[in-house]
Amino acid sequence: MSNPSLLILPGDGIGQEVMAEVRRVIDWFGAKRDLAFDVSEDLVGGAAYDAHGTPLHDDTMAKAQEVDAVLLGAVGGPKYDDLDFSVKPERGLLRLRKEMDLFANLRPAQCFDALADFSSLKKDIVAGLDIMIVRELTSGVYFGEPRGIHTEDNMRVGVNTQRYTEAEIERGARAAFDLAMKRDKKLCSMEKANVMESGILWRDVVTEVSKDYPEVELSHMYADNGAMQLVRAPKQFDVIYTDNLFGDILSDCAAMLTGSLGMLPSASLGAPMANGRPKAMYEPVHGSAPDIAGQGKANPIACILSFAMALRYSFDEGADATRLETAIEKVLADGVRTGDLLGDADTTPVSTSGMTDAILAALDASL
Ligand code: IPM
Ligand code: MG
Numbered sequence: 001m002s003n004p005s006l007l008i009l010p011g012d013g014i015g016q017e018v019m020a021e022v023r024r025v026i027d028w029f030g031a032k033r034d035l036a037f038d039v040s041e042d043l044v045g046g047a048a049y050d051a052h053g054t055p056l057h058d059d060t061m062a063k064a065q066e067v068d069a070v071l072l073g074a075v076g077g078p079k080y081d082d083l084d085f086s087v088k089p090e091r092g093l094l095r096l097r098k099e100m101d102l103f104a105n106l107r108p109a110q111c112f113d114a115l116a117d118f119s120s121l122k123k124d125i126v127a128g129l130d131i132m133i134v135r136e137l138t139s140g141v142y143f144g145e146p147r148g149i150h151t152e153d154n155m156r157v158g159v160n161t162q163r164y165t166e167a168e169i170e171r172g173a174r175a176a177f178d179l180a181m182k183r184d185k186k187l188c189s190m191e192k193a194n195v196m197e198s199g200i201l202w203r204d205v206v207t208e209v210s211k212d213y214p215e216v217e218l219s220h221m222y223a224d225n226g227a228m229q230l231v232r233a234p235k236q237f238d239v240i241y242t243d244n245l246f247g248d249i250l251s252d253c254a255a256m257l258t259g260s261l262g263m264l265p266s267a268s269l270g271a272p273m274a275n276g277r278p279k280a281m282y283e284p285v286h287g288s289a290p291d292i293a294g295q296g297k298a299n300p301i302a303c304i305l306s307f308a309m310a311l312r313y314s315f316d317e318g319a320d321a322t323r324l325e326t327a328i329e330k331v332l333a334d335g336v337r338t339g340d341l342l343g344d345a346d347t348t349p350v351s352t353s354g355m356t357d358a359i360l361a362a363l364d365a366s367l
Helices: 014-032 046-052 058-066 089-099 113-118 166-182 197-210 223-232 244-257 301-313 318-333 352-365
Strands: 005-011 038-041 069-074 104-110 130-136 144-152 155-161 186-191 217-222 239-242 265-272 278-284
Touching (some): 005 046, 005 058, 014 352, 058 089, 104 244, 130 166, 166 186, 186 197, 186 223, 217 223, 239 244, 265 301, 301 352
Parallel strands (some): 005 038, 186 217, 186 239
Antiparallel strands (some): 104 130, 104 265, 265 278
């Protein structure tokens, strides 16, 4: 049987540096755990624009459809700020999500014990935090039609449409309930049913789906209250299910609870392929961080944890995913820190590759 295939799209900025570290981790699993992958690499975002004049070449899109999983770094940078909207780096990412139909975006926010002091919130509010945001990723206002900028009575008007079908709400809800069943069996659905019809439908459909999951305790919250509760008492949540735009915002908020955006991975999952594996793309939640790109300072953990999610959700290697997560926990407990994790501490930061050295050593020690 051939090895499972991975398409690596480092993208822009620190995406390239952190992905180079992920490749070292992938190689480790091939050499030491007999988990070999066929890895190919291609361009996305600004890097693809520079080479091809488009943020995602059709050939790359076709490859992404064929592989078992895509690993993406980050896209964007100031160099591309003035590009036409249709070829901006972000369009490459959005096209991958849309055409692969990756409707369920899993964004865990976990607070590592060693970093609890580092959150902008008080330690007891975040210590032990472990929540999972499931963000609908292929619909809503990100993709709804009509959209655009037109002129009415000599005045420019910008239009985007929040649109959800029942089926779209339902399939994401099922993914969220399935996850809740494997966790603490609590699901909070967030929308704005007080002002949006799409929110009323959202609440209705989620309630309907909950009948198939009698063990899961379902609650509903307006998304603005959800944002407030996330910073007030985040540990009340287990799984949160929300739409594309609210999920974008709430997941950044949840991410910061853990102390650093540089820590958080994500998985975007679609329908099962012929081999039973879900269509999947894994990426760190952080962006391309142009301010520190190319300096060897970036924290590779979010991207490495994204590979751990790939092991768990695409390749059914949950034990090795845990092995990798545990190695990272150990390294943090030992005080190894990239610059973003320093705070006021009087420690010397390690470089991007120095962090990976430590993680690989901890993996070796786990054998
Ligand atoms: C994210 C990002 C993207 C989004 C951007 C880069 C298009 O913020 O993945 O959260 O808005 O979805
Ligand atoms: Mg975002």
